[in-house]
Amino acid sequence: MEGAVLPPLPAPGGWPGPVFVMGAAGRVGGEIVRQLAPTGAELWAAVRDPQRATLPPGVRPVRFDVTDPATSPALRGVAVLFAMWPPGTGVGDLERLFAAARAEGVRRVVFLSILGAERLPFLPHRRIERALEASGLDAVLLRSGYFMQNLTGIHAPEVRRGELLIPSGEGRTSVVDVRDVAAVAGRELARPLTAPAVRAWSLTGPQALTFTEMGHLLGVALNRPVRHVSPDPVTFVRTVTGWGIPRGLALFMLAEYTVARLGLAARLTGDVQAALGRPPIPFARFAEDHREVWLGGATAESG
Ligand SMILES: NC(=O)c1ccc[n+]([C@@H]2O[C@H](COP(=O)([O-])OP(=O)(O)OC[C@H]3O[C@@H](n4cnc5c(N)ncnc54)[C@H](OP(=O)(O)O)[C@@H]3O)[C@@H](O)[C@H]2O)c1
Incomplete structure (x- = not known):
């Protein structure tokens, strides 16, 4: 997106109001909570089971299930909302969320979408984007590339074994660090409230890499x-379902990596630099920062 760098995170009194973070125990939501907690923002962390949530001090756990309209009153009093589409839920669940958010007085929604969604009208993410665009809420679409953190999540056991089993051939993928996605989300959540508009960011890291190159950089780290x-x-599909990955997810992964194999996942943008005023995190630094996950000293992240 063209335009000025987003304002830095404000001091405690400078926030538009309470910030509701969906998927607060997940990768992007969790990282948003980690980055915003020290700023003194009033953070409401949405989880389906507050008993199980481990959150930074001062963050308020809120029971919320996007498939259960009875939990929508949790949005009352919220100013800005980070929303994501939990795979397995319906587009209609998110449509209902936006309607409930509007009814409860929420002013802005920052929605986690997928790089290139604007060209994929049948993708759930694009259908959800369109619902948000039509909602009358201030709408921010974060169209994100492939998360580097997939390699500390679903692919972490392979990396520990010294292998990456990914059917991408030598196709390139424009990977992005979740910390950059969360940083843009945080600054968008913090922006002063204005008349509703639609803004979109297409977030990638600085390089499109093959998984052979990623394996090499992991090996160096x-x-x-x-x-x-x-x-x-x-x-x-046979191998990863044998590891316990559900068949539906295995087929989704196959489709995603086939797109890469066909050379269609390599688009790079300057949006992280444009939004944050600094370059995006390169893969080599991601690998260095997460060594402990693969060397066995830390628990793998979700997903
Ligand atoms: N992986 C990638 O490379 C990539 C790239 C671009 C975009 N995306 C998109 O990012 C989204 C996933 O985000 P993520 O990776 O941050 O999530 P994640 O780590 O996979 O975690 C999923 C989150 O969804 C929450 N959740 C599941 N069912 C829910 C429900 N019924 N109601 C409310 N929350 C529910 C879970 O919360 P609790 O279990 O705590 O309730 C959990 O925090 C997907 O839409 C995906 O398509 C992924």
Whole structure:
């Protein structure tokens, strides 16, 4: 998106009001909570089971399930909302969320979408974007590339074994660090409230890499080889479902990596730099910062 760098995070009194973070125990929501907690923002962390949530001090856990309209009153008093589409839920659940948000007085929604969604009208993310655009709320669409943190999440066990089993061939993927996505989300949540408008950011890191190159950079960080293996589709689905990954998710991953194999996942943008006034985090730094996850000293992140 063109325009000035987003204002920095404000002091405690400078926030538009309470900030509701959906998926607060997940990757992006969790990172937003981590980045905003020290600013003194009034943070409401939406989780389905508040008993199980581990949150920074001062963050208020709120029971919320986007599929359960009975939990919508949790939005009362919220000024700005971070929303994401939990896979497995319906587009209609998010449509109802935006209507409830409007009815409860929420002013802005920052929605986590997917890079290129604007060209994919049948994708759930694009249908949700359109519902948000039509909602009358101030709407921010964060169209994000492939998260580097997939390699500390769903692919972490492979990296620990020195392998990346990804059917992407030598296609390139424009990976982005979740910390950059959360940083843009945080600044958009913090912006002073104005008349409703629609803004979109297309967020990528500085490089489009093949998984062979990512394996090499992981190997440098870990001081041991990480080999990329690109199996055929049937072998991929059979192998990962054998590891316990649900078949639906395995098929979704296959589709995503096939897009990369076809050379269609390599688009880079300057939006992280434009939004934050600093370059996006490169993959080598992501690998260095997360060594402990793969060396066994830390628990893998979700997803
Ligand atoms: N992976 C990628 O590379 C990538 C790239 C671009 C965009 N995306 C999009 O990012 C989204 C996932 O975000 P993420 O990775 O931050 O999430 P995540 O780490 O996969 O965590 C999923 C979150 O969804 C919440 N959740 C699940 N069901 C829910 C429900 N019924 N109501 C409310 N919350 C529910 C869970 O909360 P609790 O279990 O605590 O309730 C959890 O915090 C997806 O829409 C995905 O398409 C992913």
